[in-house]
Amino acid sequence: MSGAGKKVVDVAFKASKNIDWEGMAKLLVSDEARKEFATLRRTFDEVNSTLQTKFSQEPEPIDWEYYRKGIGSHVVDMYKEAYDSIEIPKFVDTVTPQYKPKFDALLVELKEAEEKSFKESERLEKEIAEIQELKQKISTMTADEYFEKHPELKKKFEDEIRNDNWGY
Secondary structure, eight states, X not given: OOHHHHHHHHHHHHHHHHOOHHHHHHHOOSHHHXXXXXXXXXXXXXXXXXXXXXXXXXXXXXOHHHHHHHHOHHHHHHHHHHHHHOOOOOOOOOHHHHHHHHHHHXXXXXXXXXXXXXXXXXXXXXHHHHHHHHHHHTTTOOHHHHHHHOHHHHHHHHXXXXXXXXXX
């Protein structure tokens, strides 16, 4: 097998082992997203299967002597010379360098959004805990106990009373 062919197959095999398809599927919410995800997975498996079968096999060497006997050495030598002169160009990846910085920037942005989300979740959980505590105590709580936790409301009420604003 050629070195490049083997490398492609190895990369495809490793990629298929490292993908957590089940974990990603759990994150999907809509039916449309699940359908698209199933199509992606099926396509990935088909391409991976093709890589592992079609491109993993080394082509059989040409038996030039066999053809020389049947066709004649002049024509076969001409084909052999043409065959040997074929140079398969090396693949030069110009796309990855172009998009890798963009992808890395998106990852940084995603990480920042994730951190903001965690902070907001913590804040909301704290607020929920406070509200639940208040809900439990509300029937026995005095105004002074409530104002201890909310001094800004106490100040507002005192200002209203001081200014003779009794709400009517």
